[in-house]
Amino acid sequence: QSALTQPASVSGSPGQSITISCTGTSSDVGAYNYVSWYQQHPGKAPKLMIYDVSNRPSGVSNRFSGSKSGNTASLTISGLHAEDEADYYCSSYTNTVVFGGGTKLTVL
Amino acid sequence: QVQLVESGGGVVQPGRSLRLSCAASGFTFSRYGMHWVRQAPGKGLEWVAVISYDGSKKYYADSVNGRFTISRDKSENTLYLQMNSLRTEDTAVYYCAKDQMASMDYWGQGTLVTVSS
Numbered sequence: 001q002s003a004l005t006q007p008a009s010v011s012g013s014p015g016q017s018i019t020i021s022c023t024g025t026s027s028d029v030g031a032y033n034y035v036s037w038y039q040q041h042p043g044k045a046p047k048l049m050i051y052d053v054s055n056r057p058s059g060v061s062n063r064f065s066g067s068k069s070g071n072t073a074s075l076t077i078s079g080l081h082a083e084d085e086a087d088y089y090c091s092s093y094t095n096t097v098v099f100g101g102g103t104k105l106t107v108l
Numbered sequence: 109q110v111q112l113v114e115s116g117g118g119v120v121q122p123g124r125s126l127r128l129s130c131a132a133s134g135f136t137f138s139r140y141g142m143h144w145v146r147q148a149p150g151k152g153l154e155w156v157a158v159i160s161y162d163g164s165k166k167y168y169a170d171s172v173n174g175r176f177t178i179s180r181d182k183s184e185n186t187l188y189l190q191m192n193s194l195r196t197e198d199t200a201v202y203y204c205a206k207d208q209m210a211s212m213d214y215w216g217q218g219t220l221v222t223v224s225s
Contacts (some may be wrong), residue, residue, distance in 0.1 A: 003152075034210035038153070045154065045203060045218060046145075089153050093210040095145070096154035096167050108177035 004100035010081065013105040015071030017078040020103045023071060030071035033106055034093040037066055039077045040102075041086045049088075050075060082107050110134040110214040113206050117219030119195055130187040130204030130216055137185040138162070141207035144189045145176060146200035147218075154200070157189065158207065172198075194223045 005023040022029065022037075028088040029035055033053045039047040042051055050066035053073060064079045073092075075086055085107040090100040116128040144156040151215070157168045157178040166178050177190040187204050201220050207214035 002114065030144075032210075036211040038212075040153075045215040046205075046212075047215070048208075048211055048213050051208070051213070057213060091153075091155070092210075095143075098167070099145075099153045099155060102152040 002098070004087075006067070006100035006103045008092060008101070009106065011103045011108055012077075012080045013108045014080050014082060014088060018080065018105065019077075020075045020090075020105070021086055022073040022100050022107045024073075024074060024092055024098070025071055028071075028092040028094065028098055029068065029073055031093060032092075033068065035066070035068060035073040036091045036093065037064075037065065037073075038091065039084075039086045040089065043089070052056055066101050080107050110128065111204065112214060112216035113205065114204055114216045114219040115223045116204060117194050117203045118204065119222045119224060119225050121192060122196055124194055125190070126194060126221060128189040128191065128202055128204075128221070130189075130202075130221060132185045132187065132206070135214075137180075138182045141179075142180060142187045143205045143207060143212055144176075144187075145203045145205055145212070145215075146198075147203070147222075148197075148200045151200075156202070159187070168200055191221070194221075200224045 037050040040046045053068045054066040113131045158177045201218040203218045206214040
């Protein structure tokens with residue numbers, strides 16, 4: 001149950017696109033298409049943004065997209081808005097769940 | 109609308125026990141698995157445990173296995189986390205979350221557990 005690897009921080013200007021990577025192993029990220037992404041604003045509960053690698057729940061902006069190649073999943077946010085500034089966590093789910101260490105997104 | 113409300117947090121001494129509750133409403137509780145996830149102050153998310161929709165399957169993180177027990181009461185629409193032999197490193201906000209096919213689609217607001225002498 002080792003944590004997935006995410007960059008500690010990323011940044012971008014309003015309107016730009018950013019990508020957050022999430023690297024695991026062939027036993028977690030690479031094994032199944034059960035990668036999710038969560039957004040967390042300070043003092044708030046996490047919110048599901050992407051599930052099953054690339055699916056968006058109802059109500060999540062289509063500026064958020066997900067993908068996977070091998071043992072690495074990615075979250076892309078296009079057309080950055082100020083309110084996108086938050087922490088983002090990936091997770092991989094088999095019988096147990098493992099999260100990434102989290103990435104702080106700063107909108108400059 | 110789906111609501112998850114955690115309770116039972118507080119300050120407890122190392123080695124003692126505490127039981128958290130998560131009251132669920134707005135969905136058919138007995139049809140979904142449920143998770144506990146925690147977040148230490150200033151740190152990232154850490155998955156703690158999951159229980160299947162009928163309570164027949166339970167899985168735990170290595171860090172809590174043997175000390176914590178997840179359970180559910182379908183008559184009360186409530187999820188529980190019994191925490192024994194608490195350690196200072198168990199200090200965290202504990203969230204309950206609804207399972208949705210390999211993701212967690214709804215989360216509670218969390219309850220703070222502080223383990224300190």
